[in-house]
Every structure is written in structure tokens, then in C-alpha cells.
Amino acid sequence: MYKDLISGVVLLAVSGTYYAWSSQIADSTLSDEVGATGLPRVLSVILAILAVLLIGRAMLLRRARTATAAADADEGDAGLPRAIGFLLLGAVYVFVLPFIGYVAGTALLIGAVALYEGAPRHWVVVAAAVGGAVFYWAIFVKLLGVHQPVGTLFQGMF
Amino acid sequence: MTTLWDIIHLLTETPLFFVAIGGLTWGILGGALPGISASITMALVLPFTYTMDPAQAIALLACVYIGAEYGGSIPAILIRTPGTNSSAATVIDGYEMNRQGRAGEALGISLMxxxxxxxxxxxxxxxxxEPLSWLALAFTPPSYFGLGILGLSVIASxxxxxxxxxxxxxxxGLMIAxxxxDPISGVTRFTFDIPDLLxxxxxxxVMVGLFALTELMSQSGSSTVLQLNETIRIKLPSWSMMNKLKRSQTIGCILGxxxxxxxxxxxxxxxxxSYNEAKRWSKTPQSFGKGSEEGxxxxxxxxxxxxxxxxxxLLxxxxxxxxxxxVLLGGLLMHGLIPGPRLFEQSAQVIDSIYVGSFIAIIAQIGVGMIILPACIWLVNRPRAYRAGFIFALILSGIFTLNNSLFDLGIALALGLVGYLMRIAGFPVLPMILGVVLGHMVESSYRRSLVLSGGEHMIFLQDPIAVCLLSIALIFVVFSLSREFRDARKTKIEEAHS
Known part of the structure; x- marks a missing residue:
């Protein structure tokens, strides 16, 4: 129930922010009766109602289950920091890609994820990372003809 | 109208043949990986289809779906871990057959x-x-609005x-859409002067972020080690066995x-x-749960x-x-294909490719299923750490392929986080995806209807198709609501008793 309460508050904040942003949408002479702001405003109101319902339900259930309040307070997800760490590896990849290019970036990503997920520090990690990067480069760049970033550091090499 | 010549032409068309086999192979491999569902397997391949011919792209996705449904049964039978949700029922008797040393036979029965x-x-x-889609030929903007609402009503269930x-x-999801x-006036909304958002x-x-990235994040740090016996080979059932399985297969087909x-x-x-009904109609119901072929x-x-x-x-x-x-709907929309009668009229090639590609994939499934089993076992046996690295790199490479945009990568990663948080908080992701894919249709058809009627909402009640679709949507919602209340009451009574 604790999670529902937090979710409700977050949704309420999303709804308010979205409504505020929707009021910044420019008017158009081509606009119809509903207008470009019509649906966004309705959606923000609907989300706010749902958020209030979620909060209300969570509070009612919390009161009804006082005996398990302590257990509720312990609700959480131990995997969250780890999952965010995993995602951050992807974010770093996106950040360095324009500089080091696709092959080096992908090799680093595969190697970093493998180590992060518990692969032993061994030459196999390096081999898998480099092999994987070259394999993907062959598929995407050579086979599919997709222009992946070359990287400012390695410009002219690929 | 599809002619026999069209079918023969497509059957002999080399790219479609390879597309079907490729999709099937990818589907079996993806489905065989525990945690990678059919939808994730499809979402992973979705960015690759961006540069493909639309007909082949959609056929590829349909073939991936077919392959993933079979692939899911491989770990279900071999290690009691369903590769996909829909293969969970196969675990009961499939794994029992494996324990009895009949894994090859179970895999063969599953395949056939x-x-x-x-x-x-x-x-x-x-x-x-096609007959159903004829109905949609009479669709007007109010009808399309009704259709969009009907699609959204699925959320209730x-x-x-x-x-x-x-x-x-x-x-x-609708907010993201x-x-x-803006579809009518052309003004920009929520773009914050970022050209990539125009x-x-x-x-x-959204699909790759919510399905694939969320799953990878959830599996992060998992210490589960899977090990399959690499010597197992598929043993196809004999004619007499197929005859014995006729009843259970028929039940499965009808309920499917x-x-x-x-x-x-x-x-x-x-x-x-189907498992329950097959047991009920079986001559040997007592064998269910103990390694029954019918199970x-x-x-x-x-x-x-x-x-x-x-x-x-869908079509x-x-x-x-x-x-x-x-995901398949996302693929259609990505290629500018709108399901319904227009798809049959204007893009008959796409429909034919789905039919013919699926047919090729189904028939080829027998051969590919047997050949690819060692590869599936090898893949499942790879250390999870390396698998995660390769899948993550594949996802990000695929997303970049869409628009050669790093911004897209950022959006997908952010949506991965959103999906993960939704999972923690117990929010289903499919409604959000439905909102994203149907949002544009709902808004534009609603506003076009009002333009046509001069702002009169009665237009939605004057269009018989719209009335019919909105009524069905209402029935779905009421039915789902009553089911939810019933379940909640049941849980309350059970809690009171315990």
C-alpha cells in the first residue's frame, strides 16, 4: 500500500506538471473547437482523478490493515539500485558514443555489463567484448548499411 | 483479392522465404531464453525492420511470434522454466516426461x-x-473513434x-502520444524546442524500453544458473502417436x-x-501430471x-x-500501415506476406526446430553476464538504427527506467503501450468527427458502427469491472476466513 501511496503522489505531480506544460501550447488559427490543448487538459484531469483514487484506496487499506503496517513500511525493491546501475552503463554508452565510436563503445558496453553482472575478471571478458562489438559492427554497418557513429577519436578509420 | 498466382509468386520469392526462416529462427532462439518473452523477442527485432520493405518487415515479426511460441517450450520441458508465459502449462507434463528420460519425445510432441x-x-x-475487415470499409471518423475506444477498453481486462x-x-501512454x-492544427506540443521530438x-x-530494457534491468544481479543437457535431440511422434493426440490437439486449437x-x-x-479440458476429455486423465503426451x-x-x-x-x-x-501493431504503424480495410485495399502485399510468410515459417518449423535445438541449448547455457551484455548492446544498436539518433537511445533508456518503476509499483505496461499506439487515432478521429458535425457530440450516436463499437467497449469495461469487484470480494472473504 505504501507503494500505491507514493505512486499516487507521483502521478498527481505528473498530472500537474503536464497540465502546466499544456497551457504553454501555442494557439493556431487552424485550430478546431477542441484545439491542440483539449486532449492534454482532459488527460491531466483524468490522471489527477486516478491518482487521487489510488491515494484514497491506499490510505483506506492502510488504515484497515494496521496490523501489517510494519510489514508495509518495509516494502521496497532491493534490486532498484542495481537496476539503475545497469541503466547507467547504457547512459554512459550514449554519452561516449560520439567520441569513441560504435566499435569501441559497444566493446566497452558489453565488457562493462558482463563485469557488472558478475563475470570473472578474465581475458575472456575482453575477448567477448571485442568479438561482440566487431560482430555487431559487421551486422549493422556492413550487412545492414546502418551508419553507426564513427567517433571523433577514430574519424577516418572506418 | 489474393489470387493463387499472388500466393505462388510470394512462395517462390526468395527474400520472403529467407525473412520467414530468419524470423522463425530468431523467434525460437529468443523464446528459448527464459525471461525473454515472445513480445520481447519481437521488440528486439523491431528496430531492424525499420529499413526493410514493409511487407517483409511485418511478415518477419509474425514469423518471430510463431517461432517464440515454440521456443518457449524448450526450457519448459528441459529445465522446468517456461521460456514464455504461454508455455507455462507445458512444464507440467513436459518436464515430467524429461524426468522419465523422454525429453526428445516431449520436444517432438510439442513441435508437432x-x-x-x-x-x-x-x-x-x-x-x-478479410470478411471481418469488409465491415470496416464503411468506417467514418466516428467509427474510427469507436474503434480506438474499443482498443483502449482492452485495458480493463x-x-x-x-x-x-x-x-x-x-x-x-496517451500523454506520451x-x-x-498536433494532428489537426499542426502546432507543436511538449516538444520543448527539441527537433527530435517534433x-x-x-x-x-516505448515498446523496447518497457519490455526489453525493463526485463534486462529486472534480471540484473540474478544469480540463477541454468544448465541444459546438450545431448538431447528431438524425436518426432509417430503417426499412431499423432492419432492418439488428435483429441487434445483439437481441444487446443478450438480454445486457441x-x-x-x-x-x-x-x-x-x-x-x-486446454490442459484442463484435455484432461477432462482424455481416456487416461490419471496420467496427466505424470508425463502425459496429451498434457x-x-x-x-x-x-x-x-x-x-x-x-x-489486430489486422x-x-x-x-x-x-x-x-508489438506487431507498433511495427505496422512504424511503416505507416493502418490496420483495417485500407490495409487490405492499399497494402494487400503486406497481408499476403503475413499469410505466406507464416505458412513458410510453420512448415519450416519442423526442420528448423530440430536443427536449432543444439543452438538454443548452447545459448541458454551461456553465462547470464555475457548474455546480458550482448542483449543490451543489441537493443541499443537497434534503437540507433531507427533514426541515427542518440536522443532516441536516451528516450528508450528513460522509458526502461519508467517500466522498471512501474513493475515495482505493480502497474501493468501493456495499457501504456496501447495508449501510445492508439492515442493518435483516438484524438484525430474524435476531432475530425467534431469538425464534421460542427461540434455536435451526437455524431457518435448517429453512426451505427460507432454505436456498436462503443457498446462492445462498454460491455468489456463493465465485464472487467464486475470481475475485478468479484475477485476483490473473494479475496476479502478468504482473508476474513484465514
């Missing part, structure tokens, strides 16, 4: 029952889809026990057809229902039937009844 189910499902798809959360997720250029947020990014047509039905429900055949026939019949409401009306068909 899957082929029977898929062929039946394909026949139903061909027979029912897919909210995983919390309608409020399902509706909230759908609303956020409003990003970009075209909106592509549904494919019914569940495929029902929004929110899906392969897992069909598989479990493998019924659920496998059912979930493979669903892989085809779930396309009937006829644009209603995705499951995660996998939502």
Missing part, C-alpha cells in the same frame, strides 16, 4: 502439436480476417487486478481460436484451459493457435489483444 495449432490458426486467420493502475498507465505535432515519440521506443479472438485472452490462458500436446497446440488467431482482431480492426500483437 505447435505445427498443427499454427496451421489451424493460420487457416482461421485467412478465412476470418489487462490491468492485472488493478483497474485504477491500468487506467493510469493508459493515460500516461500527444508529444509532437515527430513525437515512436511507439517502438477462442482466446486469440478475445481481447486479453492470450496464449497462457488458452494453454491452461504437452494440448497447451502447445493452443498457444501456437493463438499466435495466428490473435492477428485476426481487421487494429485491436491488439496481447503484448505480442501490440
Amino acid at each position: 502439436s505447435g505445427v498443427v495449432g499454427s496451421l489451424f490458426g493460420l487457416a482461421m486467420l485467412i478465412l476470418l480476417t 489487462m490491468s492485472g487486478g488493478s483497474l485504477i493502475k491500468g487506467l493510469a498507465a493508459a493515460t500516461v 500527444t508529444v509532437g505535432t 515527430g513525437g515519440i515512436e511507439p517502438v521506443l 481460436l477462442f482466446e486469440g479472438l478475445t481481447p486479453g485472452g492470450g496464449g497462457s490462458i488458452a494453454a491452461f484451459m 504437452v500436446a494440448a497447451p502447445e497446440a493452443a498457444n501456437n493457435t493463438v499466435a495466428s488467431t490473435a492477428l485476426i482482431p 481487421s480492426f487494429g485491436i491488439p489483444s496481447s503484448n505480442s500483437t501490440a
